Structures are given as structure tokens and as C-alpha cells.
Amino acid sequence: MNIRIRTDNNLPIYEQIVGDIKKAIINSEILPGDMLPSIRSLARGLEVSIITTKRAYEELEKEGLIYSETGKGFYVKKPDTKKLREEQLREMEGRLEEWIQEGKKLNLTMEEMQDMIKELY
Amino acid sequence: MEDLLKVEHLNKRVGEFCLKDISFSLKPGYIMGLLGVNGAGKTTLIHTILNLYKKDGGGVYVDDMEMEEEERAVKDKIGFVLDENMFEESMSVIRNAKGFGKLYSKFDEELFRIFCKNFGIPLNKTVGSLSTGMKVRFQLAFALSHDAVLFIMDEPAAGLDPLFRKELMRYMQEIVEDGTRSVLFSTHITEDLEKMSDYIVLMRDGAVFLSMPTVDLKERYRIVYGTKEQIETLPFFRVIYKEYGEYGSYAFLESTEGEDYGEYEVKEPLLEDIMYCLEKGGYSYV
Numbered sequence: 202m203n204i205r206i207r208t209d210n211n212l213p214i215y216e217q218i219v220g221d222i223k224k225a226i227i228n229s230e231i232l233p234g235d236m237l238p239s240i241r242s243l244a245r246g247l248e249v250s251i252i253t254t255k256r257a258y259e260e261l262e263k264e265g266l267i268y269s270e271t272g273k274g275f276y277v278k279k280p281d282t283k284k285l286r287e288e289q290l291r292e293m294e295g296r297l298e299e300w301i302q303e304g305k306k307l308n309l310t311m312e313e314m315q316d317m318i319k320e321l322y
Numbered sequence: 323m324e325d326l327l328k329v330e331h332l333n334k335r336v337g338e339f340c341l342k343d344i345s346f347s348l349k350p351g352y353i354m355g356l357l358g359v360n361g362a363g364k365t366t367l368i369h370t371i372l373n374l375y376k377k378d379g380g381g382v383y384v385d386d387m388e389m390e391e392e393e394r395a396v397k398d399k400i401g402f403v404l405d406e407n408m409f410e411e412s413m414s415v416i417r418n419a420k421g422f423g424k425l426y427s428k429f430d431e432e433l434f435r436i437f438c439k440n441f442g443i444p445l446n447k448t449v450g451s452l453s454t455g456m457k458v459r460f461q462l463a464f465a466l467s468h469d470a471v472l473f474i475m476d477e478p479a480a481g482l483d484p485l486f487r488k489e490l491m492r493y494m495q496e497i498v499e500d501g502t503r504s505v506l507f508s509t510h511i512t513e514d515l516e517k518m519s520d521y522i523v524l525m526r527d528g529a530v531f532l533s534m535p536t537v538d539l540k541e542r543y544r545i546v547y548g549t550k551e552q553i554e555t556l557p558f559f560r561v562i563y564k565e566y567g568e569y570g571s572y573a574f575l576e577s578t579e580g581e582d583y584g585e586y587e588v589k590e591p592l593l594e595d596i597m598y599c600l601e602k603g604g605y606s607y608v
Contacts, residue, residue, distance in 0.1 A: 208516075208517075213540065241500075242499070248491070248492070248517060248518060250352075250519055251353075251520050252535050252536065252537055253537055256537055
């Protein structure tokens with residue numbers, strides 16, 4: 202599992218961690234039932250504060266991607282792939298919308314943008 | 323969980339300067355950064371906590387023991403790294419450690435020698451002849467060798483090269499990792515606190531302006547970018563500070579949950595931004 206903290210990113214660090222772990226779950230790099238590193242060892246490994254990693258796990262737990270067993274640690278849940286895919290699509294739509302706005306600023310027509318996508322796809 | 327360090331309504335006057343009603347607490351297993359511009363009172367606070375300055379009022383508790391009442395027992399639990407050297411400058415590193423080690427119930431000379439080796443500290447050089455960075459290393463090695471649970475450091479990173487600064491931050495993380503020990507350290511370098519501090523106490527004019535988890539502090543404020551006209555007519559309340567530049571302007575404001583900033587470009591501020599904008603904006607609560 203790869204987690205990379207980007208300080209030039211506008212996203213809070215804990216959200217970056219949430220995003221990277223989510224990606225690892227989607228790509229089956231970590232599997233249902235796998236144990237996640239402890240809050241404290243992850244903090245040290247990433248050189249971030251303990252409260253940051255704690256918040257990331259809380260967020261992942263709230264989203265139903267991981268669960269905790271008291272006194273033991275955090276584990277990967279069987280992901281709701283449908284929900285995750287919807288989420289990914291929504292995120293992609295958001296990014297696409299930004300690109301369309303960019304295109305409009307450059308006076309590109311829809312056809313011209315479609316051509317661009319066709320060429321690059 | 324019990325507090326490892328509790329500072330309650332601490333007051334201290336030093337000449338013209340006053341520490342005013344300082345209160346905060348720190349649980350075991352966390353790193354707390356004491357932040358503030360030069361002259362905010364960070365060093366005075368640390369010296370007062372350590373009873374190097376006798377307090378005028380209030381209390382300092384470590385593991386529920388009051389510092390002044392049980393100074394010996396409390397200091398046994400504290401490892402410190404101070405700007406001013408508390409050791410005997412004319413004596414060698416190892417003689418200092420042996421001598422001052424006697425003041426601690428659990429000083430481990432073997433462990434001290436191991437840390438010195440790892441940190442590259444020459445045992446037989448006098449403390450006075452060590453460079454600033456080496457003095458910090460020496461103090462850290464000593465602090466780590468007597469089984470302290472609370473580490474108090476005053477500007478440990480000032481005067482260190484970037485390499486050892488990074489190492490120092492890693493040591494701090496190692497100290498707190500098992501959840502039983504904590505670090506309180508002052509700095510005016512916000513970068514050191516940005517990622518690794520769990521809590522921040524922001525001081526201003528001898529008082530605590532705010533004290534909260536670093537993630538909450540960063541979430542509390544936003545920076546909104548725009549043209550001069552956009553920023554001048556910003557439709558948001560709770561603006562603390564605005565700055566207009568030739569090539570772009572921004573506003574620093576208190577955020578509210580779920581606020582939609584629409585077309586504006588928004589970012590979470592760095593601690594540096596927070597300090598700068600609060601300083602410029604007059605430290606107003608909105």
C-alpha cells in the first residue's frame with residue numbers, strides 16, 4: 202500500500218491518507234480482513250501527527266470501509282463496490298466539469314472537445 | 323486518560339513582561355507545539371513551568387504532582403532541552419552526565435553513551451566547546467537517558483541544520499509512539515509543527531490565544547483567492563484579514579462547515595498563513 206503526503210496539495214493531510222487507503226482497497230492492494238497499521242505506527246511512518254492518522258481512520262470507519270476491534274486495531278471491511286464506483290464516477294465528473302470550464306474559456310465547442318477526447322482515449 | 327501535564331491559571335511577571343492566566347493540558351502520547359512570534363512569552367512560559375522562574379500564581383502538574391510542591395519527583399519525570407545551557411560548561415560531556423545523572427532516579431549511563439555514539443557527541447569534549455547543534459544533541463541524549471515521560475524543549479530546532487532538524491522531529495515521534503510519553507516544544511518555525519504536532523498552543527502577548535488540535539486549527543480558517551474587486555466585495559462574513567497584491571489578492575477568514583465558496587479558489591491555510599494573518603488582522607475573534 203502506498204500513501205504519499207503532498208504538502209503542495211490543498212487537501213488536508215488526513216483526507217489525503219483517506220484517499221490513498223481508499224484507492225488501495227479499491228485496487229485490492231489490501232483485502233477484506235487485512236489489518237491496517239496502528240494509528241501510532243502509521244503516524245510515525247508518514248511523519249504526521251497521531252491525531253491526523255486517527256482522524257483518517259475515523260473517516261474511513263464512518264464511510265464503512267474499515268472497522269475497529271477494541272484493543273486490537275483496524276481491519277479492512279468488504280467494500281461496497283457499487284457505492285465506491287459511484288463515488289469514483291462522481292469525482293471524475295467533477296474533474297471533467299473543471300476541464301469543460303477550461304475549454305469554454307478557450308472558446309472550444311463541444312465537438313472540438315469531443316474530438317480531443319476521442320484522440321486521447 | 324489522565325493528563326500528563328496540566329498548567330492551570332499560571333501567572334508570572336518578569337520585569338515589564340507578564341504571563342497571563344495560562345492554562346492548557348497535555349495527555350500522554352502526544353506532541354504539543356508552543357507557537358508564537360518572538361516575545362510572545364514561549365521561553366518565559368517554559369522556564370516558569372520548569373520552576374526555573376518562581377511562579378506568581380497558578381499551578382503546574384505533572385502526573386498530578388504539583389511542580390513546586392514536589393519539585394524533585396516532578397523533575398525526575400522531565401527531560402529538557404533548553405536554549406540556555408543548564409550544564410557545567412567547563413566540564414566534559416561525560417562528567418556532566420555522570421554528575422547531573424545523580425539527580426535522577428533512573429539515569430542510565432550505558433544508554434547515555436549509546437545515544438552519544440548515535441548522535442556523534444564526543445564524550446570528552448567540554449560542553450562549552452560544543453556547537454549549538456551539538457549542545458541540543460547532548461541535552462537530548464541526556465534527556466533520553468533517564469527515563470523521562472515528559473519532554474520539554476525550548477526552540478530545539480533553532481540553530482540546527484535541516485538534517486538534524488528532521489532527525490529531531492523523528493525522535494519526537496519515536497518518543498510519543500508507545501503512547502506513554504509526551505513532548506512539549508516551542509518554536510517559531512511553523513514548518514516543524516505543520517505535519518507532526520498533535521496540538522498547538524498559540525501564544526500572544528504572554529497569554530494563550532488558542533489551544534487546540536493542529537488539524538482543527540487548520541480547519542478553522544480558510545484562505546480565499548481572487549482579484550482585488552472580488553476580495554473587496556467578498557460575500558462572506560467572518561473575514562479576519564485581507565491582503566491586496568498587484569497580481570492577486572486574498573482574504574483570510576474563519577470557516578464554517580459546509581460553506582460553498584462557489585467560484586472562489588479556496589485553500590486550507592498553512593500555520594505560517596494563520597500566524598501571519600492573525601498578527602496582521604489583530605488577533606480578532608470574529
